[in-house]
Amino acid sequence: DIQMTQSPSTLSASVGDRVTITCRASQSISSWLAWYQQKPGKAPKLLIYKASSLESGVPSRFSGSGSGTEFTLTISSLQPDDFATYYCQQYNSYLITFGQGTRLEIK
Amino acid sequence: EVQLVESGGGLVKPGGSLRLSCAASGFTFSSYSMNWVRQAPGKGLEWVSSISSSSSYIYYADSVKGRFTISRDNAKNSLYLQMNSLRAEDTAVYYCARSGSYPGAFDYWGQGTLVTVSS
Numbered sequence: 001d002i003q004m005t006q007s008p009s010t011l012s013a014s015v016g017d018r019v020t021i022t023c024r025a026s027q028s029i030s031s032w033l034a035w036y037q038q039k040p041g042k043a044p045k046l047l048i049y050k051a052s053s054l055e056s057g058v059p060s061r062f063s064g065s066g067s068g069t070e071f072t073l074t075i076s077s078l079q080p081d082d083f084a085t086y087y088c089q090q091y092n093s094y095l096i097t098f099g100q101g102t103r104l105e106i107k
Numbered sequence: 108e109v110q111l112v113e114s115g116g117g118l119v120k121p122g123g124s125l126r127l128s129c130a131a132s133g134f135t136f137s138s139y140s141m142n143w144v145r146q147a148p149g150k151g152l153e154w155v156s157s158i159s160s161s162s163s164y165i166y167y168a169d170s171v172k173g174r175f176t177i178s179r180d181n182a183k184n185s186l187y188l189q190m191n192s193l194r195a196e197d198t199a200v201y202y203c204a205r206s207g208s209y210p211g212a213f214d215y216w217g218q219g220t221l222v223t224v225s226s
Contacts (some may be wrong), residue, residue: 001169011198018154028142032210034212036152036213038152040220043202043216043217043218043219044116044144044152044202044213044216045216046212046213049133049214050212050213055214056188087151089154089212089213091210091212092209092210093210094164094166094209094210095154095166095169096142096154096210097154098152098153098154099151100130100151100153101151101152102187106161
């Protein structure tokens, strides 16, 4: 199975900050990577697919980049609604795997 | 509006069985692959199983292979997960999710249904 490793596990930041979350794959997954946002008690929400494509309706302050084994999710200017947990997911393999999550908390 | 509504969760004893359902509306169900993802309390997301639009392709995570069975009824716009030989470690919120292709990103998710395996 392809292992996905996110860093950091927890990130403390302030409103207006630029933040970056990294996701590394144990082998190349081309650009078959998605990013999700999850708030407590809610279902995950798709933000980015195919590494850098913004899902419809998602604010443009979210962006994704990378290919192969290293990927990043960047939030250009944190808003209060962005404090949540973020997951990466690879779908290069038929055995889909998620990263362990990054909790973004208010500093 | 795309809607996915899970049902069938509850409390079950170890070794027991449960069948989850996911009712879909607002899109052409038969054109999409469907998936189950679970989340144990306080833990991350774990992909469980996926089924292609015509049920031709079915995949399972190693952790549930041989115990869980995914199926769908395109005439009823419904997705199912039959869970047998349940273990304490199967305790989780189970989400159904849609993907345009398989494998693919999951663009819509249900609200989830809680399965608790405990004696």
